[in-house]
Amino acid sequence: MITAHGLTRRFGDRMAVDALDLEIPRGEVFGFLGPNGAGKTTTVRLLAALIAPSSGRATVAGRQLGAENQAIRASVGVLTETPGLYKRLSALDNLVFFGRLQAVPEPRAAAERYLRLFGLWDRRSEPAGSFSKGMRQKLAIARALLHEPEVVFLDEPTAGLDPEAAKSVRELIETLRSKERTIFLCTHNLAEADRLCDRIALFKTRLVTIGSPEGLREERYGRQTVVRLASESPGIERALDLPFIREVEARDGELVISLGDPASENPILVRRLVELGAEIQSVGELRVSLEEMYLDLMEGENGTD
Amino acid sequence: MERISALLRKEWRESLRNKMVLLGVAVLPLILVGTSIWMMKVGAGVDDPIGEIVLFNTSLMYFLLLPAIIPLAIAVYSIVGEKEQSTLEPLLATPLTDLEIFLGKALASVIPALLVNWASFGIFLLATRFLIGGVPIQTLTAPWLAAIFGLSPLLALFSVGVTMLVSSRASDARAAYQFSSFAILPALIPLIIYSTRQTLVDLRLIVLQGALLAAACAIILFFAIKVFRREQILTRWK
Numbered sequence: 001m002i003t004a005h006g007l008t009r010r011f012g013d014r015m016a017v018d019a020l021d022l023e024i025p026r027g028e029v030f031g032f033l034g035p036n037g038a039g040k041t042t043t044v045r046l047l048a049a050l051i052a053p054s055s056g057r058a059t060v061a062g063r064q065l066g067a068e069n070q071a072i073r074a075s076v077g078v079l080t081e082t083p084g085l086y087k088r089l090s091a092l093d094n095l096v097f098f099g100r101l102q103a104v105p106e107p108r109a110a111a112e113r114y115l116r117l118f119g120l121w122d123r124r125s126e127p128a129g130s131f132s133k134g135m136r137q138k139l140a141i142a143r144a145l146l147h148e149p150e151v152v153f154l155d156e157p158t159a160g161l162d163p164e165a166a167k168s169v170r171e172l173i174e175t176l177r178s179k180e181r182t183i184f185l186c187t188h189n190l191a192e193a194d195r196l197c198d199r200i201a202l203f204k205t206r207l208v209t210i211g212s213p214e215g216l217r218e219e220r221y222g223r224q225t226v227v228r229l230a231s232e233s234p235g236i237e238r239a240l241d242l243p244f245i246r247e248v249e250a251r252d253g254e255l256v257i258s259l260g261d262p263a264s265e266n267p268i269l270v271r272r273l274v275e276l277g278a279e280i281q282s283v284g285e286l287r288v289s290l291e292e293m294y295l296d297l298m299e300g301e302n303g304t305d
Numbered sequence: 306m307e308r309i310s311a312l313l314r315k316e317w318r319e320s321l322r323n324k325m326v327l328l329g330v331a332v333l334p335l336i337l338v339g340t341s342i343w344m345m346k347v348g349a350g351v352d353d354p355i356g357e358i359v360l361f362n363t364s365l366m367y368f369l370l371l372p373a374i375i376p377l378a379i380a381v382y383s384i385v386g387e388k389e390q391s392t393l394e395p396l397l398a399t400p401l402t403d404l405e406i407f408l409g410k411a412l413a414s415v416i417p418a419l420l421v422n423w424a425s426f427g428i429f430l431l432a433t434r435f436l437i438g439g440v441p442i443q444t445l446t447a448p449w450l451a452a453i454f455g456l457s458p459l460l461a462l463f464s465v466g467v468t469m470l471v472s473s474r475a476s477d478a479r480a481a482y483q484f485s486s487f488a489i490l491p492a493l494i495p496l497i498i499y500s501t502r503q504t505l506v507d508l509r510l511i512v513l514q515g516a517l518l519a520a521a522c523a524i525i526l527f528f529a530i531k532v533f534r535r536e537q538i539l540t541r542w543k
Contacts, residue, residue, distance in 0.1 A: 011540065050397055051536050070400045078398040084391040086315070088322035093315075100311035101399040127322075143395065 001026040001151055001182040002047060007056035009042055016042040018206040019056065024199075026150075027180040029173060031187065031197035033294060038204045040186045041081065044153045047184070048078050061150040061182075074102060077144035077152045083136040087129025091120055091139050094128050095146055102147035114142035118168075133160040141169065145176075152176060155186045170196060194290040202294060208301050217288050220296070222246065223262050224286035225269065227255040230279035239276050242269060256286060308401050312409030317417070319386065320379055325478070329378025330417060334425045337367040342432045349437040365449050366496045368429070371422040372457040373464045373489055376414035380465050381481045383410050384472035388542070397535050407533040411465050418461045426453055448508040452499075456511065459518040464489045466525035473532045473542050492518060 002024040009017040016039045024030045034040050045051045047060055049069035058065040061075035085094050092111055099107025115121040118138040123131070128139060137160055144152060157173070158166035173183055173196055187193050193200055194213050202208040209216060229236075237248040237255055244265050246258040255273075259265045262285055270283060320326045341364035348360030387393045396406070468485040475481035495514045531537070 045539060048398055050394070051539055070402065073398060074400040076398070078395065080391070080394045080398075082391040084393075084395045086319060086392055087390055088319050089315070093318060097311060097315045098395070098399065101308050101396075101401055103307070103400070140395075 001028070001062075002030075002058070002060050002184065004047070004058040005056055007043075007046060007058050008054050009039075009046055009051070010054045015205055017046065017053075020203075020207060022058075022201070022207075022210075024182055024184065026182055027177060028198045029177050029183040029185060029196050031185050031193035031200035032203060033187065033190065033193060033200055034203040034208075035298065040203060041155065043203070044078070044155060044184065044186060048076050048153055049073050074147070075150045077147065077149035079141055079144040079152070079154045079157055081155045083140035085128040085131075085136055085139055085143075088127055090125045091115060091128055091131070092124040094139060095143055098143045099146050104147050107146075110146050111142075114146055117172075118142055134162055134165045137161055138165065138169075141172070149181070151182045151184065153184045153186075156188065157185070158187075158189060158192060166192075190290040190294055200290070202297050202301075204298065204301050208297055213290055217293060220293060221288050222258045223260070225257045225259055225262050225266055226284050226286045227257065227269075227273060227278075228281040228283075229253050229255065230281040233276070233278045236273070236276055236278055240269075240272065242272055245269070308399075309405050309409045309412070312401065312405070313413050313416075316379075316383055316409065316413035320382065320413075320417075323382055323386070326378045326382050330375055330421060333374060334371055334421050337371060338425045338429050338432075341365070341367045341429055342436065345429075345433045346436055362499055364429075365453070366499055368422060368426045368453050369456055369460060369496050369499075370493065371425060372418050372461040373493060374486075375418035375421055376461050376465045377468055377482060377485050377489070379414040379417060380410070380468035381472050381478050381485060383413055384469060385475055385478040385481050388476060389478070393538060393542075397538060403534045404530065407469075407530055410469065410533075411462075411529075414465045414468070415458070415461045418464075419457055422457055422461075423454075448511045451508065452511045452514075456515055456518065459515060459522055460492060462522045463492050463518055463525060466522060466529045469529045470525065470532060473538075492521065 002022060004020050004022040007017060007020040007022075008015075018039075020043065032040055032043065042051070046053050046065070047058060049060070049065060049072040052066065060072045063071045063075065065072065086097070089097070092108075092115065095111035095114065096107045099110050104110045112121065112124075115124050118141070120135060120138060120142070123135070128136060131139065137157070141154070141157060144154070154173070158169050161169060170192065173185070176183055177198075185193065185197060197213065199210065199212050200216070201210040211219065232253065237250040240248055240255075240257070242265075244260055246260070248258075249256045257269065259269070266283060270280060273280060320330070344360045344364040348357045348364070351357045351360065387396065401409075464485075467488045468481070471485045471488060472481045475484065495510070499510070
């Protein structure tokens, strides 16, 4: 649904996006993560046919960037970093206007559908400027979805929303995924990216890494089992002599054990620990948070700058 | 065409809810129509024929001033307002072409300016007819009518082009308004000459001003269209 090959954008001497290669299939929720100033917004603007690349090529929704820009803009929905609503116009007028620009067959009916979906129908006649931050964000999301785009670019969709509203936006993203829409999600909310995204890309002017959150974790940290011991068992980590164990570390009453396949190896491990006289309180898989991994990778990236 | 029409309707809806724009569009015409009617009335009672002509010419000159001034407020808020509300990017993310955005914005200012100007002129004619039996035929000559109906669109276009260029570089509506007001002054200089001329306005002057204005409009609009490209708007505009 989105492909990019060597997509590059320079502003004078400054490189904003450096030879980006991407392949995002239909129906994928793709997280695009990176620090402020990394070039995420520029990438979205490139892929949404708002600005031209300095070099490279891309297709969005099957249309060639550069040659079919207008068709691309008709096939994508963009939620910008700020809601960008006409504050003097009512919520309904805001949506109907964009519906007309996007050639939605019945803009008023489409606007009503989305205003109802986001619980804004009762306030449809009020100026958007009188809305709370969360309501404005919902209205902006409704605007991005109004024409049922094949690809949706969402820049910080839950920023400023209360937990309930943020949950409803996440549910909406899940619904869009089930409708085979492709979601390009820029967010600093790493827990949200972890929960929602099929794949994530860490980006800082160039692609740092790309993959599923689980795959990236496994690739970087392997799979680790944490065994919490009820009582101290000095030297037990040295006594563990199972062939599949890659590494054992004892810390604060816990054993952190790197394994190849925890599903089949954990039962054998637990049995052996019991044989060695360990009193086991709990066994679980150590899951490095996406935040930890992000900081780890970005630290490495800063080191290479 | 459908998209330009949607943009026009949106612009006018917004303008109708903006007090500053409404003031700019409605108050000045009211003042100038009132003043021109009063001047006609005074002129009708003056014995000196030269003084009478100057008063009549000045009152008619106001209807060439209005099309240049009315679009300022609409155009400024149409551009700077989008910047202030951060609505430019969502607008640019639609299938609107660069030219459609430019035309929508420009026409949204030019059309009301011309309608208000010509309506004001109509009110002025009715009022003078009622008060002094009409504008003296030797004053309201064909060249004046040609100016009011022929030069007005050019003056409005020039004003809108200049204001759009200025607004693209401004982030504050008041500053843009003030700077644009100064920038359109050269186009108004001939009007001051007409109003102080003690003889009747002739067609050669009007045609000359029209030609100069048309050339100026072509240059200004050429640059304004260049400035109104997505790439420029997103990467160069302040």
